[in-house]
Every structure is written in structure tokens, then in C-alpha cells.
Amino acid sequence: MMQKQQLEVETVETDRALEELKKAGADDAVYKSAGSVLVKAKKDEVIKELEEKKELSNTRVMVLGKQETRVKENLKEVETKINEMIRGMQSGGAPPGSAPAGAGPKPRAE
Numbered sequence: 001m002m003q004k005q006q007l008e009v010e011t012v013e014t015d016r017a018l019e020e021l022k023k024a025g026a027d028d029a030v031y032k033s034a035g036s037v038l039v040k041a042k043k044d045e046v047i048k049e050l051e052e053k054k055e056l057s058n059t060r061v062m063v064l065g066k067q068e069t070r071v072k073e074n075l076k077e078v079e080t081k082i083n084e085m086i087r088g089m090q091s092g093g094a095p096p097g098s099a100p101a102g103a104g105p106k107p108r109a110e
Contacts (some may be wrong), residue, residue: 014054
């Protein structure tokens with residue numbers, strides 16, 4: 001879930017950078033980050049890189065969303081099974097999947 005939020009923030013930042021780049025004139029200097037250094041680059045190349053980055057982020061957000069959905073579904077199934085077991089035990093019955101009452105070993109006569 002945290003990864004998904006980070007990717008969504010990254011996508012928003014990429015969108016903002018793309019907007020600003022598209023506003024820049026053809027002769028304006030454009031720089032891109034290379035680690036802790038800014039390097040002069042061609043505007044078209046930077047736009048292309050940012051669009052690819054955005055597309056990759058969107059794909060990863062989609063995958064994480066699907067994984068999140070599957071995990072939630074699995075949790076609901078487990079919760080349902082646990083609740084069924086609890087209800088079965090509260091009503092005096094044996095938990096599902098266990099041997100029926102009275103099927104255990106007979107008490108010894110002393």
C-alpha cells in the first residue's frame with residue numbers, strides 16, 4: 001500500500017515536470033538529474049524519458065492495486081472461516097473439520 005502511494009506521488013511529480021517542460025521554449029536550457037548532479041540535456045529526450053517513467057509508474061500502480069485487491073479478498077476468506085469456527089465452538093459444536101463429539105477414545109472403567 002505504501003509503495004502504491006509512493007508511485008502515485010512520483011506520477012504526480014512527473015506530470016508537473018512534463019507540464020513545465022512543455023511550457024519551455026525550444027531554445028531554453030533544460031537539465032536533468034543524474035544522481036546528485038544536474039546535467040544539460042535535450043528537451044525532447046527529457047520529455048521522452050519522463051513519459052516512459054510515468055507509463056512505468058502507472059503500470060506498477062495497477063499491478064500493486066491488483067495485488068492489494070487479492071490480499072484483501074484472501075483476508076476476508078480467512079476472517080469468514082475464523083468466524084465460522086468461533087460460532088461453531090460457541091454453539092457447543094466441534095470446530096469444522098474435527099472429529100464428531102463422542103468419536104474420541106472411550107473413558108477407562110476403574
